[in-house]
Ligand SMILES: *[C@@H]1O[C@H](CO)[C@@H](O)[C@H](O)[C@H]1NC(C)=O
Ligand SMILES: *[C@@H]1O[C@H](CO)[C@@H](O)[C@H](O)[C@H]1NC(C)=O
Ligand SMILES: *[C@@H]1O[C@H](CO)[C@@H](O)[C@H](O)[C@H]1NC(C)=O
């Protein structure tokens with residue numbers, strides 16, 4: 214017999230002799246005891262720790278044995294520990310990852326020898342409340358056209374990571390995704406970063422960071438403010454109303470851009486102003502007669518800049534034409550300038566004809582007196598006396 218063969222035979226016999234007798238005993242409940250907190254309340258996402266102390270017959274439950282925590286409903290093992298040393302057996306702690314909201318019942322089972330088991334009748338009830346930690350969103354000051362970083366910090370949990378999503382809701386209720394779900398490796402340290410280039414349209418919209426965990430979905434919404442330079446908007450105009458000239462200057466900006474009217478030469482005017490959302494509406498009223506071919510200028514400014522406009526004369530003239538204080542003929546001529554010219558020429562011709570006819574008629578009747586009279590007219594202002602004399606002569 215070779216050396217190897219003898220070793221194999223030896224091992225075989227040794228194994229046979231050491232195999233314990235597979236006799237299933239019925240464990241005595243009095244010998245088994247667990248000391249544990251039977252009701253644990255915890256918030257979803259938090260780690261769960263169960264500390265316990267066991268008493269059992271060490272002569273029967275021999276090492277190695279297993280301590281198995283299992284869920285009563287699903288019968289699934291949640292924690293399995295193999296004990297090899299007698300010393301470490303009595304006190305123990307079992308830790309598990311966070312659980313979704315709900316009620317759970319855990320039991321402890323011992324396994325040893327030939328499928329020998331004992332389930333402790335005392336169970337641990339775990340009440341898990343909803344996950345409540347909303348992400349923290351940091352939004353810097355935003356100015357139109359300047360890209361910024363928005364940060365979303367998801368609350369750290371016992372295990373796993375949050376999936377972060379960003380969305381935006383506009384005033385009309387429409388929502389669009391800015392950045393979709395992705396696995397965030399560093400959320401516990403830095404959170405997720407959204408690069409954002411604000412426009413004036415983004416002002417007063419809501420940005421939401423959604424954090425999705427296995428424990429639930431939480432979100433935080435922030436209302437964003439975007440600063441922007443003033444811009445004169447299309448409501449701006451000048452109109453003649455009766456004897457008044459009314460000019461409106463409307464300007465949109467954030468912060469609200471006040472409107473001023475640089476009217477150095479005028480004193481007789483009044484200004485009123487209102488604002489709605491980000492628009493300032495300033496109205497200036499003055500007698501239309503004061504409006505001597507000057508342009509009305511309005512200036513609007515805020516901390517980011519200034520906008521100004523000269524409300525053109527052309528528009529003033531146009532608005533003047535459609536004003537109802539003008540009668541129909543003026544409107545008609547105003548609309549057809551060539552007719553004004555023709556009419557004027559005809560009037561002039563008629564007048565010339567009338568004068569000529571009159572002169573011709575007079576000359577034929579009183580020719581000498583007419584000449585004296587002309588002379589008298591020329592001298593009138595200087596020689597009042599002479600005029601009287603000559604006039605008398607004429608009669
Ligand atoms: C022990 O249990 C396992 C499965 O539960 C089974 O396959 C095996 O036959 C059992 N052994 C004995 C000795 O009862
Ligand atoms: C933004 O959120 C606030 C509070 O959550 C809400 O009152 C407001 O209507 C929202 N605005 C928009 C544009 O969704
Ligand atoms: C500004 O005033 C004009 C004229 O009074 C008005 O038609 C317009 O709606 C106003 N705009 C705002 C934003 O208040």
Ligand SMILES: *[C@@H]1O[C@H](CO)[C@@H](O)[C@H](O)[C@H]1NC(C)=O
Pocket residue numbers: 506
């Ligand atoms: C108004 O002013 C402009 C330039 O200041 C000048 O060219 C134009 O002739 C003026 N019009 C009248 C009617 O005075």
Ligand SMILES: *[C@@H]1O[C@H](CO)[C@@H](O)[C@H](O)[C@H]1NC(C)=O
Pocket residue numbers: 449450525527528
């Ligand atoms: C002023 O007149 C010009 C030229 O006729 C026109 O293009 C412009 O739209 C008018 N502006 C307003 C505010 O009516």
